[in-house]
Amino acid sequence: MLGVLPAQLPWWVAGPGVGLCVLALYGLANLRLGVSGAWLAATVAPVERWRGDRWRVVFLVGLIAGALLAALLGPPVSIHRYGQLSVLLSPPLLVPVLLVAGVLLGYGSRWAGGCTSGHGLAGCPAGSPDSWAATVTFFAVAVVVTLGLHALTGGAL
Structure with missing residues (x-):
């Protein structure tokens, strides 16, 4: 622009x-x-x-x-493709996967009392034990899911 x-x-x-x-x-x-x-x-x-x-x-x-x-x-x-996921999934499959992931993230955010940025950037510095627990959980689950996807796809993801 x-x-x-x-x-x-x-x-x-x-x-x-x-x-x-x-x-x-x-x-x-x-x-x-x-x-x-x-x-x-x-x-x-x-x-x-x-x-x-x-x-x-x-x-x-x-x-x-x-x-x-x-x-x-x-x-x-x-606008670029959606990373490696776009290579593995065609748009008719990619859109529902992203939609479900977004809904799950929104539900999890509401259930956890805030999103990753809110807990990690604002709750942890304020000393909230709940934010520390939520942030550690977010990162731990992200690592486990990433390693699991990597193993399941033979390194493609």
């Missing part, structure tokens, strides 16, 4: 930037940053007739608007 922004920020800019956002929200407003809470407040709360926090909806809108702005100001966006 306009090419004003780089394709990717260096880790030493992006990492501290996210950390400062988490710290500012927690230090100034005693609130924890997390995307699943924002998603629930914006989508599930109205359907289930409970009132989500307004700041979470604003955060989600800002997150989406920021991504669109970065796409506009950054280098041209190109």
Whole structure:
């Protein structure tokens, strides 16, 4: 698009930037940053007739608007295949797999009381034992599933 922004920020800019956002929200407003809470407040709360926090909806809108702005100001966006899974599965098989995975992730996020980013980036630094347990569980399951898929597919995944 306009090419004003780089394709990717260096880790030493992006990492501290996210950390400062988490710290500012927690230090100034005693609130924890997390995307699943924002998603629930914006989508599930109205359907289930409970009132989500307004700041979470604003955060989600800002997150989406920021991504669109970065796409506009950054280098041209190109859509690539979905990694190695696209090589192994045709689109008619890939779409249902991704849909089921997304639903399971959403259900797990709600069940765990937050998503991986919320627990790992906001809950753990705040010293929440629940967030530590959830984050360790997320990573342990990810390692086991990755090793299992690697073994089942003969190294293709």
